[in-house]
Amino acid sequence: HMFSERKGLTSEHLFPPLVKSFIPLGLDNILMLIRLSIENTHFYFFKRHFENYGQTFALRVGVANLYFTNDPENIKALLSTQFGEFGKGPLFHETLKEFLGHGIFNVDHELWQTSRTLLRPQFVKERISDLELFERHFQQLLLHIPNDKTVDLLDLFMRMTLDSATEYLMGVSTNSLADPKVKFAEAFDFVQDLSARRVILGPLYQLYPTFGYSKAIRTLDHFVEPFIDRAIGLHHSNSEKPSSNYIFLDAISELTQDRKVLRDQILNILLAGRDTTAAALSWAFYEMARHEDVWRKLQEEVAILNGAKPTFDDLKSIKYLQWIINETLRLYPSVPGNVRTALVDTTLPRGGGPKGDEPIFCKKGTPVGYIVQVMHTRTDFYGPDALEFKPERWSGPPPKPWSYLPFNGGPRICLGQQFAIAEMGYIIVRMAQTFETLEQQDFKERVMRKTIILTSGNGVKVSLCRKSGP
Numbered sequence: 001h002m003f004s005e006r007k008g009l010t011s012e013h014l015f016p017p018l019v020k021s022f023i024p025l026g027l028d029n030i031l032m033l034i035r036l037s038i039e040n041t042h043f044y045f046f047k048r049h050f051e052n053y054g055q056t057f058a059l060r061v062g063v064a065n066l067y068f069t070n071d072p073e074n075i076k077a078l079l080s081t082q083f084g085e086f087g088k089g090p091l092f093h094e095t096l097k098e099f100l101g102h103g104i105f106n107v108d109h110e111l112w113q114t115s116r117t118l119l120r121p122q123f124v125k126e127r128i129s130d131l132e133l134f135e136r137h138f139q140q141l142l143l144h145i146p147n148d149k150t151v152d153l154l155d156l157f158m159r160m161t162l163d164s165a166t167e168y169l170m171g172v173s174t175n176s177l178a179d180p181k182v183k184f185a186e187a188f189d190f191v192q193d194l195s196a197r198r199v200i201l202g203p204l205y206q207l208y209p210t211f212g213y214s215k216a217i218r219t220l221d222h223f224v225e226p227f228i229d230r231a232i233g234l235h236h237s238n239s240e241k242p243s244s245n246y247i248f249l250d251a252i253s254e255l256t257q258d259r260k261v262l263r264d265q266i267l268n269i270l271l272a273g274r275d276t277t278a279a280a281l282s283w284a285f286y287e288m289a290r291h292e293d294v295w296r297k298l299q300e301e302v303a304i305l306n307g308a309k310p311t312f313d314d315l316k317s318i319k320y321l322q323w324i325i326n327e328t329l330r331l332y333p334s335v336p337g338n339v340r341t342a343l344v345d346t347t348l349p350r351g352g353g354p355k356g357d358e359p360i361f362c363k364k365g366t367p368v369g370y371i372v373q374v375m376h377t378r379t380d381f382y383g384p385d386a387l388e389f390k391p392e393r394w395s396g397p398p399p400k401p402w403s404y405l406p407f408n409g410g411p412r413i414c415l416g417q418q419f420a421i422a423e424m425g426y427i428i429v430r431m432a433q434t435f436e437t438l439e440q441q442d443f444k445e446r447v448m449r450k451t452i453i454l455t456s457g458n459g460v461k462v463s464l465c466r467k468s469g470p
């Protein structure tokens, strides 16, 4: 029996329920986790286990026990009240270091604090409300949506967000909407996919073949380098400042001229902001194509603009739009499950004892997965229709604290939340202004594919008919 000297806790009631395993070293669990990834059944697996074992349980994998939780009290502890005792951990950092270096996404403690301090000032309202950026990329998007033909909005939104993010970050778009084969786009997708697979393998990450990995990372570096050159040069003399408006890289180069820092942070923000936004946007259209009433209601609400492009304040004031975004991120949080590792021997407030409401012991090194997608469908929080897409539910009181976390919470809450909501809102409104009908063109069963990000495994195939001119 384990004994923790901290807080004088013994092991008596201090472990969460352990999922039954029938083969030594939890080999059956390992196979099952692999199967979940192949069959895209994470959501159903975790939902069932939280129902059968309680809101916090343990799963033996090899010699370690992994914890999983769905309990807002425990999540609050991980992300906020015990922030210093949990982190992304050394393994996560090791696995991603060639790609992400010491960027904000990939570090803990002081290094994280330094990153956060460097980046946060860039996310103030004035800097993220440049809607012209989104309009330019929306116009590009339209070129790829033929009238009344089937298109895959997931693919188009992925390309659009890469283009808008690179332009925002470095001042120049990858233009991957025009040409999906641009080298940077291909390399970025490749590196990201491979990284996700390595993260999922945990301590066995080195077993994953990395053929082409270093080359792809060099492609990313070569792309970013000239922009860093320009930004650093720009700091020395203001004469070459491009005429276009705000550029993220130029702004942070005023605070540091360390090339490696600039490179790392740009790639980290691109990773954090690109797929997450595209995935959420595409799920919104997936659901609206299946709920004609929602699409209609959206059109009615947007009509208040009389066809004018929305301003930042318009976006905020169209309540129904915000409800659609909230509801999409409830059912399909872009990061559906996440993990923190205990950095010291510690406890979590709940999951132990006969009723599961006593603290549990959490040994240093224990990974604790928190599955917000499943938490977002708990009937005790969201009612008996929790699995249904109903933007109207947001007309009621807001969810209980820590029970709705698409953007994470605590000190590491998403820095780009307002940027993402503005981009999503802008694109949704412009689509509703441009197209009369939105129809589902895919009648297969819904596939919720999870790498790190949650996307539709069949893409989002729809057809759109333009409004007839005035």
Ligand code: HEM
Pocket (backbone or CB within 6 Å): 104, 105, 116, 268, 269, 272, 273, 274, 276, 277, 280, 333, 334, 335, 338, 339, 406, 407, 408, 411, 412, 413, 414, 415, 416, 417, 419, 420, 421
């Ligand atoms: C719908 C879109 C988005 C969702 C759902 C989302 C969600 C999240 C989540 C869950 C995290 C926490 C990750 C973790 O610590 O494990 C995060 C962190 C972060 N996000 Fe977002 N994000 C979105 C868009 C964006 C955008 C557009 C940007 C930037 C332009 C951005 C920048 C960041 C950054 C920099 C972090 C790291 C914060 C830190 O570690 O201190 N995100 N985001």
